[in-house]
Amino acid sequence: MSNETNKKNFRDRRFATKLLHFGAEIDEQTGASSVPIFQASTFHHHDIFDPPQYDYSRSGNPTRQALEDYIALLEGGARGFAFASGMAAISTTFLLLSAGEHVIVTEDVYGGTYRLLTTILDRLGIESTFVDMTNFEEVKAALKPNTKAVFMETPSNPTLKITNIAETTSWAKEHGLLTLLDNTFMTPYHQRPIELGVDIVLHSATKFLGGHSDVLAGLAVTADEALGKRLKQLQNGMGTVLSAQESWLLMRGMKTLQMRMESSERSARRLAEWLSTHSEVTAVFYPGLSNHPGREIHEKQSLGYGAVVSFDVGSGERAKALLNKVQIPLVAVSLGAVESILSYPAMMSHAAMPKEIRLARGITDGLVRYSVGLEDIEDLIEDLDNALRP
Ligand SMILES: *Cc1c(COP(=O)(O)O)cnc(C)c1O
Numbered sequence: 001m002s003n004e005t006n007k008k009n010f011r012d013r014r015f016a017t018k019l020l021h022f023g024a025e026i027d028e029q030t031g032a033s034s035v036p037i038f039q040a041s042t043f044h045h046h047d048i049f050d051p052p053q054y055d056y057s058r059s060g061n062p063t064r065q066a067l068e069d070y071i072a073l074l075e076g077g078a079r080g081f082a083f084a085s086g087m088a089a090i091s092t093t094f095l096l097l098s099a100g101e102h103v104i105v106t107e108d109v110y111g112g113t114y115r116l117l118t119t120i121l122d123r124l125g126i127e128s129t130f131v132d133m134t135n136f137e138e139v140k141a142a143l144k145p146n147t148k149a150v151f152m153e154t155p156s157n158p159t160l161k162i163t164n165i166a167e168t169t170s171w172a173k174e175h176g177l178l179t180l181l182d183n184t185f186m187t188p189y190h191q192r193p194i195e196l197g198v199d200i201v202l203h204s205a206t207k208f209l210g211g212h213s214d215v216l217a218g219l220a221v222t223a224d225e226a227l228g229k230r231l232k233q234l235q236n237g238m239g240t241v242l243s244a245q246e247s248w249l250l251m252r253g254m255k256t257l258q259m260r261m262e263s264s265e266r267s268a269r270r271l272a273e274w275l276s277t278h279s280e281v282t283a284v285f286y287p288g289l290s291n292h293p294g295r296e297i298h299e300k301q302s303l304g305y306g307a308v309v310s311f312d313v314g315s316g317e318r319a320k321a322l323l324n325k326v327q328i329p330l331v332a333v334s335l336g337a338v339e340s341i342l343s344y345p346a347m348m349s350h351a352a353m354p355k356e357i358r359l360a361r362g363i364t365d366g367l368v369r370y371s372v373g374l375e376d377i378e379d380l381i382e383d384l385d386n387a388l389r390p
Pocket residue numbers: 085086087088110112153157182184185203204205206207216217218
């Protein structure tokens with residue numbers, strides 16, 4: 001079979017198979033069963049008149065390239081890019097905009113993205129308006145003559161609000177706007193935004209894609225080649241690239257993505273149902289619950305509900321007591337790992353947000369976020385039940 005036919009084949013396969021057979025999983029030269037780590041900053045020019053494919057690792061590295069092709073395949077996009085962190089991916093991508101341009105952003109965007117827009121990009125003349133994207137009228141009303149892009153995050157963090165992706169992208173196209181979507185919570189296993197018209201998908205691969213709380217990385221995938229060329233120029237120009245070692249570690253984690261997501265999601269559904277009936281819990285946020293306002297839209301655009309459940313225990317004091325009492329989950333910033341992680345948005349991921357804005361966005365002092373790992377769900381529930389006792 002020729003190489004050409006091989007390439008065509010792996011693109012047509014189902015998701016679980018693509019995770020393991022993505023085109024670079026066997027080293028062509030040696031037959032090695034994993035992508036080699038090319039720990040080199042530069043590459044020899046054998047013939048100065050015929051420069052090598054790779055010449056300097058900021059501009060291109062074969063290990064990073066394997067990862068970039070891998071994520072492009074999984075998201076169904078044209079080109080993938082790997083960055084030193086999720087924020088490196090997001091900030092580099094925002095530099096597609098220029099001074100004087102405006103972006104519409106979902107109001108309960110990740111805390112770091114909020115900080116980037118309100119303390120760094122604003123100084124460079126890139127303007128942003130935050131809107132409640134569950135209300136499409138607000139999105140439309142935010143359009144200005146200098147609007148160039150729309151930034152979505154769905155489900156949002158940490159209140160798991162749902163944005164209608166296809167409705168937003170078709171409106172954005174009519175107005176010539178670029179659409180960006182942070183797909184960290186869903187991963188391409190549960191949601192493939194490019195199929196719904198999004199131009200660039202972004203990831204904190206530190207979370208579910210890496211999956212083991214041991215690598216910091218970001219990824220971006222462009223829907224088409226032209227945007228890919230522009231993002232490549234920024235990635236190389238800004239130098240925000242992921243190292244070869246980290247690229248390898250991330251691919252190592254990604255191979256089990258489907259199995260991890262399936263198991264964690266099953267447990268998260270059970271946890272959300274259980275929390276909904278608990279007397280010490282005042283509210284539960286999970287798109288899989290029948291009373292979640294965005295459930296119907298979410299089910300149309302996604303293949304699962306994910307593994308993050310947020311819930312409110314009524315007050316900051318109770319939240320802190322809970323965080324000190326739980327014994328199984330890691331109490332930490334972050335999510336999406338093999339081990340469960342319990343975090344406290346008010347003092348962790350959203351600490352940078354002014355209190356009035358935070359409260360207005362439903363991120364109360366009693367809100368905690370549970371990222372469900374691969375432990376036995378009965379143990380997680382028992383542990384939480386003990387910690388919730390007044
Ligand atoms: C963690 C996170 C980020 C930032 O990623 P880093 O890898 O920490 O830089 C961006 N978006 C979402 C939704 C996140 O959870």
